[in-house]
Amino acid sequence: MSSIHLPIRQLVEFLLRTGSIDSRFTGFDRALEGARIHRKLQKAAGEDYQAEVFFSAERQAEGLTFLLEGRADGIFTDGSGTTVIDEIKTTAVPYEAITEDMNPCHWAQGMVYGAIYCSRQSLPELNVQLTYYQIDTDQIIRFMRRFSAPELEQFLHKLLCQYAPWARQQLDWAARRSQSLAALPFPFAQYRPGQRALAGEVYRACRAGRDADHKGGSRLFCQAPTGIGKTMSVLFPALRAMGEGSGEKLFYLTARNTTQAAAEDAIARLRTAAPELALRSVTLTAKEKVCLHPDSEGHPACLPELCPYANGYYDRIKDALSALLDDTGSFDRAALAGAAKRFSVCPFELGLDLSEWCDVVIGDYNYLFDPVVHLKRFFDASGDWLFLIDEAHNLPDRARAMYSARFFKSSLTEAKRALGKGKSSLRTALTRADRAFLDIRKACVRLAPRRGQTGAPETDTAQTTLLPSLQDPVPELPEPLYAQDGTVFLRELPSALLSPLRAVQAPLQDWLEANPDADAHAQLLELYFAVQDILRSSERYDSHFVTQLTARSSELELQLLCLDPAPFVEASLSAGRCAALFSATLTPPSYYRGVLGCADARAVALPSPFPAENLGLYCMANISTRYRDRETSVQAVSDALARLTSGKTGNYLAFFPSYAYLRQVYEDFATRHPDIRTLVQESGADDAARAEFLAQFVPQPKETLLGFGVLGGVFGEGVDLAGDRLIGCAIVGVGLPQVNPQQEMLRRYYDAQNGSGFDYAYRYPGMNKVLQAAGRVIRTPEDRGVVLLLDDRFARPDYARLFPPHWQHIRYLHSAEELGQALQDFWQK
Structure with missing residues (x-):
């Protein structure tokens, strides 16, 4: 007899769920809050309450064996000695609209658990209780029904018979x-x-x-x-x-x-x-990318009265699945959109439901x-x-x-402005939260006055400004780890900020549900998700996180920063x-x-399968691209690029550690070498602009092209310019991330963990970008090309040890003339 594994929740929802997708009750993320409320109710139920009880059982129906699994929220014995299966459901449905028959899936889940429990414990009957917790008002309503063991077993068997054609x-x-x-x-x-x-x-x-x-x-x-x-x-x-x-x-x-x-x-x-x-x-x-019926702001409109694909989705999805699963299929974005239109269902939810099959x-x-x-x-x-x-x-x-999250004080100020004048519970909550952020911003300014120092690492021993002893401790903040340049790091959660944000949730939810057509709806919805995100992150906050508070002008940025994922x-x-x-x-x-x-x-x-002699690999060990040396290195880098591109007519890319440095070298290069055609990667370019950039790298080019890009950017990895579409690239610098308080906190964390803070925060991520960029050149066994590294640090053992084995033939050069001769020798082979 064939067997199939079947989660109990999947069984009842697939067969019994009906109606529409409705973001008022499902679109806002309630999962984390729901889990917290489950734990709260389970704990309040007393010591005799068994929480999160795992169920597994075998049942036969229609010649199939079903391996059922699930987890009941709770089991307890009431005052009369009757066993009760408790199903806890959090809901945003208004309290007065919660009814006993609101959702048949909820009863069905409890009844299936009941059938298994009666069989396991040889019980003649038991009670199933639905506990509804209204998440906005904290009201609880319970419904109870008694079922005999045969009644429950018959119900389960009927469900399995209904599901059997799908299982088979x-x-x-x-x-x-x-x-x-x-x-x-x-x-x-x-x-x-x-x-x-x-x-x-x-x-x-x-x-x-x-x-x-x-x-x-x-x-x-x-x-x-x-x-x-x-x-x-x-x-x-x-x-x-x-x-x-x-x-x-x-x-x-x-x-x-x-x-x-x-x-x-x-x-x-x-x-x-x-x-x-x-x-x-x-x-x-x-x-957001597949929605067929967005609202006027371009956001998915998951309301049945607004979206025909949401309206009645659960009434039509089984017919759609039945037709789509009749044979082999590849459901990419276009195929899902076509099927969604054909069956009038949401393409996003269709993709999720198809994933199970x-x-x-x-x-x-x-x-x-x-x-x-x-x-x-x-x-x-x-x-x-x-x-x-x-x-x-x-x-x-x-x-x-x-796993990290961030929140800005300005989003509270802007939300108050968007609400307009007039008193409301939401405005009051927003004002209190805004005031709390203002107080903490002042504390941050006192702890870490800004010095205006930024830039890339000067040396491999960049220093952190440690917090001096405080004559005037700030009671609003826990003891800081350290403070630097407008930024304060805390080991503990900032309850002074999280508590008022938590108080914003309920009135903000109420306002969004009551004012779906208001001009401010999109802005306040964005605020809602930002509040949810930071509060979710606070729930999983532990020793792998730090709190980062950054004061800039009137702004305060709160980050719950995951250092170690x-x-x-x-x-x-x-x-x-x-x-x-x-x-x-x-x-x-x-x-x-x-x-x-x-x-x-x-x-x-795995070793490179490509002939080592197909890659010309050179390093200009006489050039420093450290932040302090960039101004004086511009002409040397520009000259090296000119030598690189004069070795052979073709397409080249040069990668830089920042847009600012890229722009400096580009302006010098374009002025002194106007005969060489150039392209520049623009910050924030969309997909069309990226495609247009890459389209310039044509096969068998009649003139040389040099593209200027950023290390770690969209052209530094995942780009396949095989053959002579790209015959060389230059990599300017060792790719170290910019020194900032966050990177320094990461460095401190890993120094404490394993003594390798600089490696983990700077060197390894930087060299990863270097190696990815270099990998753009040789794409097939027939490709030939050159990689030019521009920085003296590439000659140091602590960087060279990170080179792949097929880079053993690297040549270190010390002048543009040496480079020119090396390139001539390579291309003449």
Whole structure:
């Protein structure tokens, strides 16, 4: 008899949920507040109340075995000795509108738990209680119903019979999928050099999964050279492992849309190579980008009276799924939009619902790692998931940003102004919060008067201004860690700011729901989400965070800053059986394992398969691009670029540590070398401007082109200019992040953790940008090109030790004339 794993909540919501998407009751994020209220009510229920009781059971229906799992909010015995299953629900529905039959899914969930509990404990009957907590008024209302054990068992059996056709379809699909994946051929005539080694590492990691050594799932860090075809090299072995029973679903997670497209293209190629391949994939895109019916401000309008795709969504979604799941499908952004219009359903929610029935889910990092938008339907519990993390060198900074939060005093002032005149509970709450921020801003100014010093690191021993002993301690602030240049860092949460922000929530929510058409709605909605974000972050705040307060003019910026995302990333990865994190730059592996919470992960670095002689690698060791030397280095850098581009007619890129330095060198270069065509990366350029920039790098150019870009920017990684579309690049400086109080706090933290503060805060992130930029040049075995490093620090052992093995032939030069001769020799070979 076939069996299928089925979460209880998924069972009842899929079959019984009806009606519309309505952001008034579901669109505002209530998850964190709901969890807090659950804990509060469970604790208040007393010692005999069993909270978060896990259920698992087997049931047969229609020739299938269902493995049911779920977690009841509570179980207790009432005064008469009757067992009660308690389901706690937080709601924004007005108290007077809460009814016993408001949501049949709530009763159904409790009844399924009741059926399992009666069977387990041999009970003849029990009570199911629904506890509704009105989140804005703190009012509680309870409803109770008694059910006999046969009645509950019959109800559960009926649900399973209804679900059986869907379960059988999925089981049949899984068998067909496994058979086709097990026989899946590699879609090319042969492996590129390095591809087989990478594929083998990923395959073994997927097969290892969870065992005695990998209780949280196996982890693999793989540094693989740019140009070997990493996307196919990881997708193909992971899918083969799925076909052999190692993995139920594959999540391909990326930092940018371009790499999502690469995954879609790889799957399309696999389909071409194996026309009978049974595989469904879906690409998840942010709601703001796929919404078919935004409001006048361009935001998703998730109200049934405004959006036809939200209205009646749950009444139509099963018909849409039934039609879309009849065979293999690739549901990218365009396909989801077309299906959404066809069935009149929300494309964003359709993508999420399709993901439960698809084999490959492609999306941004945040669908796994972000505590707010991660896919709760998969990752609130562990599963047999395979995670492929593309361009994993981006994950440390992205993860820090996901767990951090910021809030500005000015948003309170502007919200009061937008409200207009007149008294209200919201205006009162905003005024109190604004006053609290004003008081703390004054305290920050006293603690850390601004000195106006900014810039890039002068040396590798940049100093922090430590807090002097205070003659006049500020009672509003906990003891600071240190203060510098208008910024104060605290170890503790600033309750003097968080309490008034918490008091803003309820009146702000009320105003937004009562005034959906007001001119100020969009602005106050933005404030609402900012308040929610900072309060969410405060809930997970621990020793891996610091509080940053920055005073600028009349502004006060509050940041709850995650310095070390390791435990949060590790917890997310533990939801799956395997995680393969791959990139061209994961050096040193100890750094990435440390900041991403994967201390025991296997780390491999594959050698470059490309002939070393195809890369001319030079360093001008007589040039300093340190911040203090930039003014005097402009002409030397400009001369080196002129020598680089005169070696051979073609397309070149030069990468700089900042826009300001880029502009200085560009102006000098354009003045003294007007015969060389140039392009400049503009700050804040949109997708169209980026595409136009890259389109200038044409094959077989008739004249030389030099593009000026920024290290770590959009052209410094993820850009594939193969062949003679790019034959050389210059990298100006070692890429160190700008010295600022935040980077210095990061440095102090890791100095305390492992004595490697400068490496973790500056050197490793900087060299990662350097290596990524250098990887733009050699993309195929036939490519030839040059990389020019401009900074004397590249000759120092503490930087040179971070070079990849295929850089052993680097030549250190000391004049433009030496460079010219070296380039002439290279191109004449």
